[in-house]
Amino acid sequence: MSLIARHLEANGIPTVIMGCARDIVERCGVARFIWSDLPLGNSCGRPFDVGSQRTILGMALDLLESARAPRTTVQTPYRWGLDDAWKDDFWRVDEDPERMARQRAEFDRQKAIAAERRKEAEC
């Protein structure tokens, strides 16, 4: 999505990204970025928390107006839980080789499905 935003910006359309993966978006380099320190899947706020969703969208709209230069990142105030322990679980390397092997087998299976879908789309 960051690559899409860059293309729109280069062609005169101002953009703002709402996201959770700070390093990935900033590494790609975008004009405006609203970052929430929440698990992936919650770019626009916490589930069933309309207040957070409204505030984050509002912050995105504010940033469209206020940013003076590219690479402007603004952090939202929201947290996921009482501590940040959830952050250890994503892409965690499992100590058990059998579980890792099962994960890899499933990953390879999904990759094959994706390749099939891509071929269908290109026909």
Added chain:
Amino acid sequence: MGERGAEGPERTGPIPYVERSRAYYLAQGYGNPYNWAFHEDVPFAPLAKPLAESRVALLTTAAEYDPALGDQGPWAAYNASAKFYRVYSRPTDVIPDLRISHIGYDRVHTSAEDMNTWFPLAALREAEDSGRIGEIGPRFHGLPTNRSQRTTIEQDAPEALARCREDGAEAAILVPN
């Protein structure tokens, strides 16, 4: 690594996804870790007129729910069958049913029950109703999540730009997942 305030809970910084993904896929035995896009220079377009007079486009990586494509959640496992490979556009005057089962979000801590956490059309409608923005573009646009950056740059980005222009978009909100 974490820091504890005088009375607060332990907090850590942003998750280093780039490092994590490299370590994870290397541990799984893949030899070529994904090369996340990196750019030194960043293009910047200022708003041409006040936001209250601007037409705002909405772009998403989410997919339309299709009962034929297996479990798409909430609580769905990763489902590559729900992936799509062409930009799609749908009207913004109806709330769609969009899912993210084809995306690698945090399935341990997130159930994907509330679409508003990845597709902010309801909040954007409020902004339109209150006059904060001029109007929402007539369509939202769905973008494929391609592993190939070349496909994104050469095929999807020009397509997204063309559709935003057809819609007369003067600003755009993009939501990756």
